[in-house]
Each structure stands twice: as C-alpha cells, then as structure tokens.
Amino acid sequence: MQVFTDIACHLATAHQGDAKDAGAVLSDRPPSLQTLVLYGQRFGGIEPHFKDYKSAAFEVLHSGLRNAQALTCLLMLLDCATLIAVMLGMLLLQAGQHTVIDWHGERGLSFLQLGLRQLAGLCYQRLPLPSLVALTQTNPPPACASQKKRTAFDSRIEFSKVIAFSY
Template sequence: MVTGLLLSQRSFLPAWLPHIHSSATFAQSTERRCRRWLDNPALDPTAIYGPLVTRALRDWGGHTLILALDTSVLFEKFCLIRISVLFWGRAVPLVSRVLEHPSAQVGTAQLLPVLAEVKGLLDFLGQHQVRLLADRGFCDTQLMAWLRVCGWHYRIRIKSSLILAAPDGQRLCKVGEVRLSPRETRCVHNVTLTGQHFGPVHVALGRPLDGPEQWQVVSDEPTSIETFAEYGERFQIEEGFLDEKSGLFGLEDSKLRDAASLERLILVLAVATLLLVSEGVQIVQRGDRRVVDPHWQRALSYLKIGLRAVQYALSRGQAVFLRLTLQGAPDPEPLSGRKRPHAVPQTTLEVGWQLVFRSPS
C-alpha cells in the first residue's frame, strides 16, 4: 500500500493497483484486500507505526525533541489530531488520531490519550528533553499541568481574553489589554493565568511590523525574543497537513468516510513520510543531493528530495530505503531562502511579574 501511494501520489485505492505486486489475478481482488486491511478493527496504527518511528529516533542523540500539536478537519466530518516531530524543516508524524468530529477544536480530554501514547514512545526511547508547540486552540491550563507533570517544556499561543495575575493573586490585566506598537515586544515573567491562577508561567507579547494582530505566547521557561522563533517552528506541521491533503499524497481524493479506516489510511501516509524523509536525509549526507535537486543550494524539503531520490533510483533499478533515521543534530544543509510566517519583533522589554507600559525605544 505504501508503494502504491508513493508511485501514484494519490490516496485513492484504485490508483494504487498497478503498483501493487500480489498473487491475485484480478485487480478487484487486490483492491478488496486493501479495503479489508483498512477496515480491520484488530489493527492498531500505533502498534504498527510505533516501532518504525522509534527506530528512526534512536539516532536523535541528546538534543531536545521538538513536538508540534495540531488538528485538521477532513471532509467537514472528521478531525485529525496529530503530534509530529519537527525535523529539519519537516514535520514527521509521531501519533495520529481521527475522530468523527466536524470541528478543529477538541477538548483536553480528547488530547490526553494521544499525548499519553507519545509519552509512552518517548519513555521507551529514554527521551525526556521535550518541547511541545501548540496554537491558541490548545491553550488550556489542564494541558499545561499535564505537560508539567511529564517534565516537558512548552510554547503555546494564548488567547487575548486570558487574565494575567501576580503570584500573590493580584489581578494585573487581560492579555488583550496590553497594546503594543509595531516591532515592540514585552516579556512578562512569573505570572499566573486565568481565575485559577495557574503558574508560575512566563509570557512573551509581540506585534509584527506587517499586521495588527499580536503574538502572545506562554512558556514554562523564561521568555525572550527567541520565544517567537521557537514558537514559529510550529508552522511546519501545517505544511505537513498541506502535503497530505492536497499536495504530495492527495488525501482529499480518498473515498473513505469512516474514522477508523481513515486513521489506518493516515498510517500509510505516515509510513511513507518517514521513509521519504529518511531517504532525503541520507541523500544529502552522502553528498548526492544535486543528483536529484537542480538547485545550487538546497531549496527542497527532505521529503521532496526523498521522493525524487526514490523516483531516480527506481528508474535505474537501484536500492532505496536502506535505513530509517531522524537525527537531533543541526541541519547540515539548511533550506535556502526559507520564508518566515511573520516578521519577528525587534524591540524587547523584559520585566518581572509587574507589567510596565511604555512606547518602544
């Protein structure tokens, strides 16, 4: 099934059939076999994918593992919950869950079982240096408390309606009441959030030059101007959704309309992503990138380099997918000309728990 997906680049079973080798005489028999696999309730995607992704992560080393949490709506009926490893400009799926839920907004009670699966995989690896990134839809003190118990760090965008208070409970203001000028940043340390006074936490507030909307990020570690860059890595998971849904794998072509079957189909996509990224990494490390990439400097993601490398190798009868690997070391050949989603504010004001209002210098 992974072979059919990679060679057809469509999540549509009939498109896979010419690429699947089996003992079946008729294409209908092969398609029926794939559908039975996708419909099989005895198949656990985590039990299948977990050993593959943990094998790849054995090369991670002692570096901090950056995770991104996000959701995506499928066919206006299902919600895909995804936690990915952010790796050299690409989000590699770690755990995925599909719910029959027509909104991208999900509760913490629905997220915690997914996060528990992630923690189980990382504990197996002995990986405890973890930082989770999430958008403001996941700004929940119950989630932050769970992350604190796990010993994970986090950078989560927060809503303007949240209340900031001093450690002694004195109300300071709502987040949205802090008005910033363009390119101004303020870092607020050792405060609590909401009427429940969850904390202490640290907040970074900033307004980009190119828009009126402020960035508001909460962290369990002291914030600085770098907090925005750390949070900005989260956008890699949105690029991954784009690749799956309408780009590389065409998930929107799927005719499946059952949550469990879609979750197993997404397992196939996750395996394909892991294989292609690993292949792309090895091509670059061998110094063979320019064999498949016409750019002088790397301008393609490791996923697309991996896909081109597979197409190149198969057209010449060469071997592919020799090793699964995700490495925590810095990218040896960073993507050239990569666009940032927003301009990072430059003027910084760091204070303690007490807010100070002033014009940017």
C-alpha cells in the same frame, strides 16, 4: 470560554510589534507567553505536514475516504512513508548526491521531496532501498527554492518574539 458546550478552554491573544494582526491561540491551559511559544513550536512542524498531505506530496483530499478509521489508517501509512522518504532525502544530502535530483543553487527541495523523487527513481530502475540510518540529532538548514523564499523565511514572525500579551 466553552467549546462544544463541554470543553473548557482559554483564548490567548498577542500582538507582535510590526505585525498587522494579532495572533490567537485556543488552549486548555491558562494563557501565558509560554502557551504562545509552545504553539509556535508545534505549528512550525505541523503546517508543512498538512501541506504535504493535501497537495505537496500525497493529495489525501482526492482519496475519497470519509470513514474516520480508514483516514486514520491512511494517515498512519503516510507517516511511515514520510519518515522513509525524509530519511532517503537526508541520506542524499549527507552523501552529497542531492544535486542529481535538486538543481537549485542551494537545497531547494524538502527532504520529503528529495526522498520521494529518489524513491521514484529507485522504483523505476528496480533498485532496492539503501539501508536506512537514524536521523541526525541536529536540524539541517531549511530548504528554500529561491532567494525570495529565503528572505521571507529569514524575516518571518515567530511567536517567541511577542512584545505584548493580553488576558
């Protein structure tokens, strides 16, 4: 298959047993189950990032920027801001202070949202940022704002559970 007439690629499709539709991945690598597993791992981390850029935190679409270089610079700055906010959110959780900002029974806000709200509070009170420390080596449990979201998360379909693969 050719994309834009000069980029060779492969289309891999897979169908998970109880899923209504098949999944598809366009890749420069020959199709394999590993292709779908890698895509699933990448997508799980990328999709929330796009949501944060578009609506959950930064509203990039409202920036009015159309220049590629300006957008690249903005996204680099937002990545730095995201890292700082996530670190602040994790510090709150480690100190057991997240409940001051997040009133859900369990942690319902993402680390980004916790950190952004903490940052806003620090700015409002004209307090300095706390010393930032390295992120933990293990992933903490994901945030879920409701039991419905927790159930949806626990029963999500992952590409690593593909049972049929077609070339």
